[in-house]
Amino acid sequence: xxxxxxxxxxxxxxxxxxxxxxxxxxxxxxxxxxxxxxxxxxxxxxxxxxxxxxxxxxxxxxxxxxxxxxxxxxxxxxxxxxxxxxxxxxxxxxxxxxxxxxxxxxxxxxxxxxxxxxxxxxxxxxxxxxxxxxxxxxxxxxxxxxxxxxxxxxxxxxxxxxxxxxxxxxxxxxxxxxxxxxxxxxxxxxxxxxxxxxxxxxxxxxxxxxxxxxxxxxxxxxxxxxxxxxxxxxxxxxxxxxxxxxxxxxxxxxxxxxxxxxxxxxxxxxxxxxxxxxxxxxxxxxxxxxxxxxxxxxxxxxxxxxxxxxxxxxxxxxxxxxxxxxxx
Amino acid sequence: xxxxxxxxxxxxxxxxxxxxxxxxxxxxxxxxxxxxxxxxxxxxxxxxxxxxxxxxxxxxxxxxxxxxxxxxxxxxxxxxxxxxxxxxxxxxxxxxxxxxxxxxxxxxxxxxxxxxxxxxxxxxxxxxxxxxxxxxxxxxxxxxxxxxxxxxxxxxxxxxxxxxxxxxxxxxxxxxxxxxxxxxxxxxxxxxxxxxxxxxxxxxxxxxxxxxxxxxxxxxxxxxxxxxxxxxxxxxxxxxxxxxxxxxxxxxxxxxxxxxxxxxxxxxxxxxxxxxxxxxxxxxxxxxxxxxxxxxxxxxxxxxxxxxxxxxxxxxxxxxxxxxxxxxxxxxxxxxxxxxxxxxxxxxxxxxxxxxxxxxxxxxxxxxxxxxxxxxxxxxxxxxxxxxxxxxxxxxxxxxx
Numbered sequence: 271x272x273x274x275x276x277x278x279x280x281x282x283x284x285x286x287x288x289x290x291x292x293x294x295x296x297x298x299x300x301x302x303x304x305x306x307x308x309x310x311x312x313x314x315x316x317x318x319x320x321x322x323x324x325x326x327x328x329x330x331x332x333x334x335x336x337x338x339x340x341x342x343x344x345x346x347x348x349x350x351x352x353x354x355x356x357x358x359x360x361x362x363x364x365x366x367x368x369x370x371x372x373x374x375x376x377x378x379x380x381x382x383x384x385x386x387x388x389x390x391x392x393x394x395x396x397x398x399x400x401x402x403x404x405x406x407x408x409x410x411x412x413x414x415x416x417x418x419x420x421x422x423x424x425x426x427x428x429x430x431x432x433x434x435x436x437x438x439x440x441x442x443x444x445x446x447x448x449x450x451x452x453x454x455x456x457x458x459x460x461x462x463x464x465x466x467x468x469x470x471x472x473x474x475x476x477x478x479x480x481x482x483x484x485x486x487x488x489x490x491x492x493x494x495x496x497x498x499x500x501x502x503x504x505x506x507x508x509x510x511x512x513x514x515x516x517x518x519x520x521x522x523x524x525x526x527x528x529x530x531x532x533x534x535x536x537x538x539x540x541x542x543x544x545x546x547x548x549x550x551x552x553x554x555x556x557x558x559x560x561x562x563x564x565x566x567x568x569x570x571x572x573x574x575x576x577x578x579x580x581x582x583x584x585x586x587x588x589x590x591x592x593x594x595x596x597x598x
Numbered sequence: 599x600x601x602x603x604x605x606x607x608x609x610x611x612x613x614x615x616x617x618x619x620x621x622x623x624x625x626x627x628x629x630x631x632x633x634x635x636x637x638x639x640x641x642x643x644x645x646x647x648x649x650x651x652x653x654x655x656x657x658x659x660x661x662x663x664x665x666x667x668x669x670x671x672x673x674x675x676x677x678x679x680x681x682x683x684x685x686x687x688x689x690x691x692x693x694x695x696x697x698x699x700x701x702x703x704x705x706x707x708x709x710x711x712x713x714x715x716x717x718x719x720x721x722x723x724x725x726x727x728x729x730x731x732x733x734x735x736x737x738x739x740x741x742x743x744x745x746x747x748x749x750x751x752x753x754x755x756x757x758x759x760x761x762x763x764x765x766x767x768x769x770x771x772x773x774x775x776x777x778x779x780x781x782x783x784x785x786x787x788x789x790x791x792x793x794x795x796x797x798x799x800x801x802x803x804x805x806x807x808x809x810x811x812x813x814x815x816x817x818x819x820x821x822x823x824x825x826x827x828x829x830x831x832x833x834x835x836x837x838x839x840x841x842x843x844x845x846x847x848x849x850x851x852x853x854x855x856x857x858x859x860x861x862x863x864x865x866x867x868x869x870x871x872x873x874x875x876x877x878x879x880x881x882x883x884x885x886x887x888x889x890x891x892x893x894x895x896x897x898x899x900x901x902x903x904x905x906x907x908x909x910x911x912x913x914x915x916x917x918x919x920x921x922x923x924x925x926x927x928x929x930x931x932x933x934x935x936x937x938x939x940x941x942x943x944x945x946x947x948x949x950x951x952x953x954x955x956x957x958x959x960x961x962x963x964x965x966x967x968x969x970x971x972x973x974x975x976x977x978x979x980x981x982x983x984x985x986x987x988x989x990x991x992x993x994x995x996x997x998x999x
Contacts, residue, residue, distance in 0.1 A: 508704070
């Protein structure tokens with residue numbers, strides 16, 4: 271039992287588009303988190319924005335995107351400042367500083383949500399954690415033929431447009447500052463001697479991650495944001511040694527995870543004869559995890575099996591003396 | 599309006615509000631105590647966030663255990679089964695983090711981020727499977743995510759309290775071993791300590807605290823029990839036994855007050871309330887702890903500046919240069935100057951300050967490498983910092999010829 275075209279275009283296409291764009295944007299900026307050993311920053315930011323989202327929601331009183339995004343951005347900036355303050359003034363390692371700040375902010379957000387929902391407001395922690403891919407609808411198209419009509423495209427859901435804008439912003443910023451990002455990531459000291467402000471780029475990366483996470487969480491939830499910031503870049507890192515290749519590969523893997531995961535969640539149960547679909551955001555995270563696992567095992571040079579083969583080739587090479595044979 | 603609520607709070611705090619709530623409050627306090635003690639060593643070992651991956655990774659195990667329970671036809675959700683599932687998948691997550699950071703080129707932070715999000719995603723998928731199967735008792739599963747003390751049964755609370763006390767006791771018994779592991783694992787290995795086994799024991803204790811904390815605090819925030827109390831205690835002391843004790847006390851107080859608050863406000867998720875209370879303790883420590891708190895540091899800095907300004911003004915006056923008006927006011931208050939001239943006490947203090955300065959300058963010029971790390975040269979009296987024969991040597995060298 272396959273869904274008909276209209277149903278696909280109205281329900282699955284927008285969700286798929288949102289997932290693909292969110293994954294691509296997160297994977298793109300995630301490269302710099304992974305390379306800068308700041309993987310947990312994505313985790314911290316995506317938890318810490320919760321009070322900002324609820325605050326923006328409470329102040330504006332509506333589910334408009336703008337106040338929630340502004341609140342989230344303010345919360346992300348506050349979290350960044352607090353983490354830095356706790357780390358420096360408290361002389362704590364950065365992991366512990368993050369742990370203190372993001373758990374407290376998330377807890378504050380949860381309490382704010384419960385207070386708000388006591389007043390009959392429809393917002394819960396679930397949609398922040400898992401997102402609501404399934405509720406993104408695109409009512410305009412009626413069939414393949416209707417896609418030729420520009421008016422149909424103009425009626426794309428707001429979430430998809432926001433994500434497209436953020437993805438474009440990420441591409442533009444990474445493209446524009448590619449050289450600076452590269453040098454500050456791999457050798458911040460050299461960057462400073464060359465007059466490139468490494469500290470500024472550090473905060474720039476964190477801020478870009480925050481903006482991406484905020485745009486993406488509404489559609490796909492904070493858990494998928496963390497998965498997409500880390501897993502595709504980590505997998506790409508195991509497959510190549512060149513930054514440009516790693517970035518392109520990570521975006522491709524993120525998109526692949528989105529397609530596979532969404533497909534498995536939406537259509538998998540149907541193929542097995544069940545009537546309900548599964549949680550798509552969770553399934554995409556699982557798909558990205560599988561991709562990472564494959565890269566860990568089968569990566570040509572840095573994968574576990576690849577490394578074993580390389581050692582085997584060395585041993586077979588002429589002139590090789592086994593270490594145990596070298597002992598006197 | 600306030601009074602009955604306050605009385606109720608007092609009753610819960612003093613364990614007089616019925617046996618059930620007393621048990622829940624005591625169990626949560628024990629949980630906080632265990633979190634503080636185990637967390638101290640996680641913090642020192644720089645493994646604080648590993649427990650975040652661990653706690654998120656418990657979700658798929660809980661879901662699978664629920665499905666197994668349903669398949670076996672168990673009538674209600676059975677807590678031991680769910681927690682066994684949590685332990686199993688939490689340990690798998692933990693081992694994955696260690697394997698990723700040891701055997702691949704990925705760093706630990708990436709490994710943690712990947713594991714926690716992928717495992718949690720798997721758990722979410724499994725939860726949606728359970729939802730679709732429309733089995734009974736599944737509402738209880740959600741409480742594992744954000745925590746709930748209201749749903750806790752007496753037996754569960756007692757079990758949590760006993761296990762937590764056991765974890766704290768284990769830390770006390772392994773204190774010497776964990777101490778050497780935390781500060782110098784290389785030395786520990788050379789001395790023949792089983793470093794790997796100790797690390798495993800520490801992570802095992804962290805797993806225990808995480809899993810028994812799932813129900814009260816929830817898997818997203820349980821990591822806070824392991825991180826916040828020791829991080830707060832860090833502001834109070836530099837000594838490990840004191841650090842562990844203070845972290846335990848802060849953790850226990852957070853659990854105790856947090857459970858009380860959430861008994862009063864049953865609508866609020868218990869985990870968030872407990873974490874906010876712990877955050878409050880952290881803020882207090884951050885600001886007001888005497889050893890490393892912000893206010894204490896600012897006071898120390900201010901006193902240092904004042905002493906420095908006072909000594910400089912005194913030596914200036916001795917040389918016939920007038921002191922700045924603000925410093926002059928301070929010197930008048932101390933009785934060192936009167937009508938713009940040094941008093942007898944001022945003369946003595948000024949001469950001592952001038953001698954200190956002369957000797958410090960000689961010392962810095964001749965032996966800059968010998969400067970003790972903690973001395974505030976130019977401010978601390980030199981006799982109280984340097985040994986007597988060094989001071990005599992400096993006296994000879996700096997005597998005006």
